[in-house]
Every structure is written in structure tokens, then in C-alpha cells.
Amino acid sequence: MTGTPYEAGFGDYVQLLKPRVMSLVVFTALVGLLVAPVGLHPVEGFAAILFIAIGAGASGALNMWWDADIDQVMTRTKRRPVPSGRVQAGEALGVGLALSGISVIMLGLATNLLAAGLLAFTIFFYAVIYSMWLKRSTPQNIVIGGAAGAFPPMIGWVCATGSLSVEAFLMFALIFMWTPPHFWALALFMKEDYHAAGVPMLTVTHGRKSTRTHILVYTLLLMPVGIGSALTGIGGPFSLAVALALNLWFLVGAIRIWRRDEGQAEADNYATEKSVFKFSILYLFMHFAAFLAEVALKPFGLGGW
Amino acid sequence: MTFRPEHEIYKRRFGRNLGLGLTLAAFVALVFALTVVKVTRGDPMKAYDHVIDPQAAPAEVSE
Numbered sequence: 320m321t322g323t324p325y326e327a328g329f330g331d332y333v334q335l336l337k338p339r340v341m342s343l344v345v346f347t348a349l350v351g352l353l354v355a356p357v358g359l360h361p362v363e364g365f366a367a368i369l370f371i372a373i374g375a376g377a378s379g380a381l382n383m384w385w386d387a388d389i390d391q392v393m394t395r396t397k398r399r400p401v402p403s404g405r406v407q408a409g410e411a412l413g414v415g416l417a418l419s420g421i422s423v424i425m426l427g428l429a430t431n432l433l434a435a436g437l438l439a440f441t442i443f444f445y446a447v448i449y450s451m452w453l454k455r456s457t458p459q460n461i462v463i464g465g466a467a468g469a470f471p472p473m474i475g476w477v478c479a480t481g482s483l484s485v486e487a488f489l490m491f492a493l494i495f496m497w498t499p500p501h502f503w504a505l506a507l508f509m510k511e512d513y514h515a516a517g518v519p520m521l522t523v524t525h526g527r528k529s530t531r532t533h534i535l536v537y538t539l540l541l542m543p544v545g546i547g548s549a550l551t552g553i554g555g556p557f558s559l560a561v562a563l564a565l566n567l568w569f570l571v572g573a574i575r576i577w578r579r580d581e582g583q584a585e586a587d588n589y590a591t592e593k594s595v596f597k598f599s600i601l602y603l604f605m606h607f608a609a610f611l612a613e614v615a616l617k618p619f620g621l622g623g624w
Numbered sequence: 625m626t627f628r629p630e631h632e633i634y635k636r637r638f639g640r641n642l643g644l645g646l647t648l649a650a651f652v653a654l655v656f657a658l659t660v661v662k663v664t665r666g667d668p669m670k671a672y673d674h675v676i677d678p679q680a681a682p683a684e685v686s687e
Contacts, residue, residue, distance in 0.1 A: 328636050329643030362661045366654060429658055 331405045335383055335414055336376025344375040344471045350607040351475025351490055354553045354614050359430070359479045366429040367478040371471055374422035374438045378467070380415035381446035384408050386454075392516040395509070415446070430478040437477060441470040455517060458524040462537075465498025466491075472607070489548040493606060496541040500534045500573060501599040507531070507576070508589035508596070531577045538573035542566045545606060553610045555623040561609040565602050572598055 348371045352364055359367065383390065383401050387408050390396035400406040419442050427435030445467035454460045472490040477483060506513075506522045507530060513520040522530045545566045549558035572595035579591060616622030 326633055326636055327640070329640045332640075360661050360665070362654075362657045366658055369654070 325405060327400070327406045327410070331400045332410075332414060334400045335380040335406060335411055336373075336418075337379035337383075338376075340379060340468075341372050341376055343468070345372050346604075347490070347494065347607055348372070348471040348475035350611050351472030351487070352479050353475075354486070354610045355476045355479035356552070357479045357481075363429055364478075367426060367434070367475065370422045370426040370429065371438060371474050371478075373418050374426070374442055375471065377415050377418035377422055378442040378445040380411050380418065381442070382450045384411035384415060385446070385450045387411075389516040389518060393511050393513070395511060426474075426478070431481045433481060433483075434474050434477040437470060437474045441467055441474070444470075456519070458519045458521045460519065461502045461521070462499050465495050465502075468498060469494035484552075486548075486551050486553045489544060489551055490553075490607075490610075492544045493541075493548055494603065496537065496544050497599065497603055499537040500541065500569075501596065501603075503530050503534050503537075504576065504592050504596040504599060507584070508592045527581055531579070535573045535577040538569055542570060545569075545602075548606070549609070550624075552623070553613065555613040555616075557616065557622065558606075558609040558613055561605055565605055569595075569598065569602055 345368055348368055352359065352367060383399055386396075387401040390399050391402040396402065401408050401411050419439075423435050423439045423442070426438050445464070449460070449464040449467055453463050457463075469491045472494070473483070473487045476487040476490065503521060506520055507527060510522075511520075514523045521533060525533075546559070546562045548554060549562040554562070572591070575591050576595055584592060613622035
């Protein structure tokens with residue numbers, strides 16, 4: 320190019336919304352909405368999912384604005400729109416704020432105010448409490464940051480029912496408790512330069528041996544939530560069977576990670592850690608798919624308790 | 625009369641404008657669809673106002 324400064328294309332702005340994170344948000348919010356005992360008109364349901372996803376995207380854009388300095392240092396995030404210079408940091412802030420406002424107001428108009436309030440809180444929690452405060456100050460950052468990712472199914476549920484209930488809290492708790500072992504398994508083998516970026520990851524502050532123990536402890540805490548959720552109104556015999564199998568297998572993986580030391584892990588290039596990480600994604604997906612299956616089976620007199 | 629060849633940047637700008645235009649059109653369509661759904665279902669669209677409107681006024685309690 321002839322010295323003209325780069326002008327961002329539409330796709331660069333879409334990248335600000337973290338489309339890959341969004342796909343998880345769409346799936347869990349959709350399950351939360353569909354398993355609720357109250358039906359929503361398809362147009363309202365579509366609008367609800369869309370604006371929850373846009374709200375999540377907006378918090379992603381705010382995160383990219385705030386964390387541009389960290390993203391620039393780490394290989395995984397170096398090519399994001401802001402650190403690579405395709406989008407100005409100020410533009411990311413503008414997009415984030417504008418979409419936050421639009422998504423919260425539109426969710427409120429399409430469904431109800433409680434859902435809109437929860438979405439606003441989620442954006443605030445991720446952008447301010449997690450990104451601005453905890454991420455750089457405590458090795459438990461992942462634990463608390465996981466709450467931001469755990470809100471979507473709860474919001475989906477509230478969109479349909481207009482109120483909170485034990486099922487909504489358990490769907491929240493499931494993602495919340497799942498995030499730490501999932502992320503720490505990744506941290507064990509990704510070996511990113513969190514230290515250079517100034518992010519206190521558990522692997523850096525407390526060592527890798529301690530991280531292995533943490534994975535096991537959090538997996539033990541996750542199990543009652545996973546199995547318990549299958550015992551509530553959104554579960555059923557099928558969900559319970561799936562939950563038992565998933566949780567048992569996750570526990571086996573966590574124990575295998577816990578019993579290894581770095582020498583063994585280096586020797587097989589972190590094969591166990593990588594396989595547990597992959598399984599953790601399947602774990603969450605299958606849990607929510609099982610809740611959805613209960614709803615799908617209900618017309619045939621099979622799903623639910 | 626000759627025109628200079630179009631700079632690459634205009635193509636990118638056009639893509640951005642097209643994307644934004646389509647997004648806005650989709651947003652308008654969605655708001656319209658939401659309105660149709662809510663009005664058809666008879667959601668309250670009118671509140672009791674300072675101007676007396678017999679239709680919106682709360683039902684009178686009979687003695």
C-alpha cells in the first residue's frame with residue numbers, strides 16, 4: 320500500500336466481539352431459554368439470544384480495549400484487532416459501550432427487565448470486575464472471571480420465566496465451577512508468557528504442581544453441581560446417567576493430572592493434560608445437550624422426572 | 625476524459641458500509657417483527673395517561 324493508514328474492514332469489528340466465545344454463549348443461553356417451563360414466542364426467543372450474544376460481544380470489545388497491552392505481549396492474542404493495529408483502542412471502547420447499551424435496552428424491551436439487568440451486570444462484571452481489577456491482581460482470576468461466562472444460561476432462563484430459580488442457579492454454578500479446571504488444564508500445556516504480560520496465572524504464582532492439585536480440588540467441587548443439576552426440574556433419568564458418566568470420567572482425568580509431575584508431562588508432551596482439556600469442552604457441551612434432550616423427549620412421555 | 629484507477633481503500637470502505645447497512649436493515653426488521661408479535665398478542669401498549677381515555681382508564685369499582 321502507498322502509505323495510506325490501514326482502515327479497518329467490517330470483519331475487523333466483528334473480531335472485536337470474540338465470535339468464538341459468542342458461539343458458546345449462544346448455545347448455553349439457548350439451552351437456558353428452551354429448558355425453562357415457560358415458552359417464548361420464537362421471534363422473542365430469537366431476539367433474546369441475539370441480544371445476549373451481542374451483550375457478550377460488547378464485553379469482549381471492552382476487554383480488548385482494556386487489555387490491549389497484555390494482548391500485545393502474548394502470542395495467542397497478538398493478532399487481535401487492537402494489538403495488531405487494525406482497530407484503534409478508542410474504537411473498541413466505542414463499539415463496546417454502544418453495543419452494551421443497545422443489547423441491554425433491546426433485551427429489556429424484547430423480554431423483561433430482570434433479564435436486562437442480569438445482562439448489564441454480566442457486562443459490568445466481565446469488563447470492570449474481571450478485566451480491570453481481578454485479572455491482574457489475583458491468581459484466582461480465572462475462578463471469579465468464570466462467573467461472567469456462567470451468566471448466559473441463567474439470563475436465557477430468566478428471559479422465558481421472568482424469575483430466578485434453583486435450575487437457573489445450578490446452570491450458572493455448572494459453568495462457574497467448570498471454568499477453573501478447564502482453564503488450568505490449558506494453562507499447564509500452553510505455557511504462555513503470562514509472567515511477561517504481568518498476569519498472575521496460578522501456574523506462574525503457585526507453580527505447576529499446585530495447579531495440578533487445584534484442578535483436582537475444583538473438579539471434586541464441580542461433581543456435586545453437575546450431578547445435582549440432573550436431579551432438578553431440568554434433568555431426568557437420561558441427564559442423570561449422562562451426568563454420572565461425565566463427572567466420573569472428568570474425575571479420572573483430574574486424578575491422572577494430579578498424579579503426574581512435570582518430568583512425566585514433558586516426556587509425552589502433555590498428552591494427559593491436552594486430552595483432559597479436550598474432554599472438559601465435551602463435558603460442558605454434553606451436560607447442556609442432555610438438558611435439551613429432556614425437553615425434546617417430553618412430548619413422547621420420556622424426558623424429565 | 626480518464627479516471628484514475630480506484631484506490632483499494634474504497635473497496636474496503638464499501639465492504640464496511642455494506643456490512644453496517646445490512647446490519648441496520650436486519651435490526652429494523654427485527655424490531656418490526658417484535659412489534660407485530662407483541663401487538664398481535666395484545667400486550668399492554670398504552671398506559672393510563674393524564675388525558676382521560678376511557679379505553680385505558682382502570683375499571684371503575686361499582687358501588
